[in-house]
Amino acid sequence: MVLLLIGAPGLLWALVILAIREPVRRGADPTAVDGASAGSRRTNDADTHGTNAASRRGADVASRRGADVASRRGADVASSHGANIAGKRGVTASDATVAQHDGPTGGRTPRTSVATASSSGPTSATGWVQVIPIYIVVAIASLVDNAVGAWAPTLLTREFHMDRAQVGMQLGLMLTAAFGGGVLIGGWLADKAGVSGGWSRKLLVCLVAGALILPVAASLNAGNANLVMLSVPAYFALSGIVTACGFSAILDVVPNRSRGLAMSISFFLNVAVGGAVGPTAVAMFSEQLFGGESGLGPAIALTVALSYGTAIVALIASLSRFRPRNL
Numbered sequence: 001m002v003l004l005l006i007g008a009p010g011l012l013w014a015l016v017i018l019a020i021r022e023p024v025r026r027g028a029d030p031t032a033v034d035g036a037s038a039g040s041r042r043t044n045d046a047d048t049h050g051t052n053a054a055s056r057r058g059a060d061v062a063s064r065r066g067a068d069v070a071s072r073r074g075a076d077v078a079s080s081h082g083a084n085i086a087g088k089r090g091v092t093a094s095d096a097t098v099a100q101h102d103g104p105t106g107g108r109t110p111r112t113s114v115a116t117a118s119s120s121g122p123t124s125a126t127g128w129v130q131v132i133p134i135y136i137v138v139a140i141a142s143l144v145d146n147a148v149g150a151w152a153p154t155l156l157t158r159e160f161h162m163d164r165a166q167v168g169m170q171l172g173l174m175l176t177a178a179f180g181g182g183v184l185i186g187g188w189l190a191d192k193a194g195v196s197g198g199w200s201r202k203l204l205v206c207l208v209a210g211a212l213i214l215p216v217a218a219s220l221n222a223g224n225a226n227l228v229m230l231s232v233p234a235y236f237a238l239s240g241i242v243t244a245c246g247f248s249a250i251l252d253v254v255p256n257r258s259r260g261l262a263m264s265i266s267f268f269l270n271v272a273v274g275g276a277v278g279p280t281a282v283a284m285f286s287e288q289l290f291g292g293e294s295g296l297g298p299a300i301a302l303t304v305a306l307s308y309g310t311a312i313v314a315l316i317a318s319l320s321r322f323r324p325r326n327l
Helices: 002-027 030-102 111-119 124-159 164-197 199-219 225-253 256-290 297-322
Strands: none
Touching: 124 164, 124 199, 124 225, 124 256, 124 297, 164 199, 164 225, 199 225, 199 297, 225 256, 225 297, 256 297
C-alpha cells in the first residue's frame, strides 16, 4: 500500500510525458510525411482530373443549350417583329383606305394633317389681319405718351407758375416709377391673361386700362396743380399696361417666323405716329380749336380722350371679330 502511494505520482508523470512526446515523434517521422504527401498529390490529381472532365462536359452542355436557347429566342423575336411590322402596315393601310373613302374634303381629317395644323400656329394671312388693330392701339399709346410727356411740364410751369427745376425733378421721378411699374404690371397681367384665354384676354386688359385713362384725361384739365401733377404719372402707369399687353398680343398673333418683322413694324409706327403726331396734335388743338388764351390743359385732355377713344373702338372691333367663342 505504501509502495502504491509512493509510485502512483511517478506513474502519472510518466504517462503525461509520454502523451506530450508522442505527437512530436509522429510529426517528425519522414515515412508518415511522405505518405501524407503522396496521398495529397493523388487526391489533387484526382480532383483536377474530375474538375477538367466536369468543365469540359459543362462547356459542351452549356454550348448546346445556349445554341438551342438562342435559336428559340431568335425565332420568337423574328416572329414578334414580323407581327409588329404587319400590324403597323395594317394600320397604315386602314388609314389610307379611310382617307380614300372619305375623300379630300369630307369625312375625318387624317392624323398627320391635324398635328401639322395644331403645331404650326396661326396662318400668315390670318395673323397679319388680326394684328392690325393691335398695331393701331400700341401706336396710339405712343402718340399720347409723346403728347403728354412733351407738354405736361409746360402746362405746369406756364399755367401754375411752378419752378421748372422742381417740375423736372418731381415729374422725372414719378414718371420713372409710374411708367416702369405700369410696364412690369402689364407684362405680368399679359402672362396671366395669356394662360387663361390667349391673346384675346390680353386685349381685354388693354381695353380696361384704356377705359381707365379717359377719366385721367379729364383730370389733366383740372385747375389744381397737385391734381395735374398726380394725373400725369397715373396716365403713364395705365399707358405702360396698354403697351406691354399690346406688344405681347402682337407676338402671339403673328406667325413665329415673322416676329422680328412684326416688332419692327410696331416700333416704326410708334416713332412715326407717336413722335411726330402726338406733340403736333396738342399744339394744333391749342391754337386752332381753343385759342392761345385757353391754355394747354384742354388741348392735352382732348388729345388723350380722342386718341384712346379710337383705341377702344379698335379693341372692341378686334375682339368682336377675332375673339374665340369660348371667351
